[in-house]
Amino acid sequence: MSSLGMDAALPDLCVPDGWTLESLERRPDYALLSTPSPRSYMATVDFRLRGFRSGYSTTGRLVGDEWNKRRKKYGGRGWKQVLVDDAVAHLQELLR
Numbered sequence: 001m002s003s004l005g006m007d008a009a010l011p012d013l014c015v016p017d018g019w020t021l022e023s024l025e026r027r028p029d030y031a032l033l034s035t036p037s038p039r040s041y042m043a044t045v046d047f048r049l050r051g052f053r054s055g056y057s058t059t060g061r062l063v064g065d066e067w068n069k070r071r072k073k074y075g076g077r078g079w080k081q082v083l084v085d086d087a088v089a090h091l092q093e094l095l096r
Contacts, residue, residue, distance in 0.1 A: 013084050033087050043087045050074040052087040
């Protein structure tokens with residue numbers, strides 16, 4: 001994991017080599033996580049709601065939101081990195 005390819009607005013968060021994490025210019029509470037080419041996948045990390053969505057989306061259900069199950073809660077020291085790590089794991093599952 002490295003912080004290369006990171007946005008200056010997200011200085012303390014690390015993603016795997018070749019991946020990028022960029023804040024959305026007009027939506028400061030969101031960041032776009034992207035895998036490297038040629039099979040580019042994306043996830044939108046929502047720091048306000050403390051969750052993420054597959055693809056480039058700022059609306060709709062977060063991954064793990066189901067009517068009969070509680071979504072994982074992110075809190076405490078380092079919660080933003082844990083959230084990004086879970087989004088990375090989600091995209092890695094999609095890449096298999």
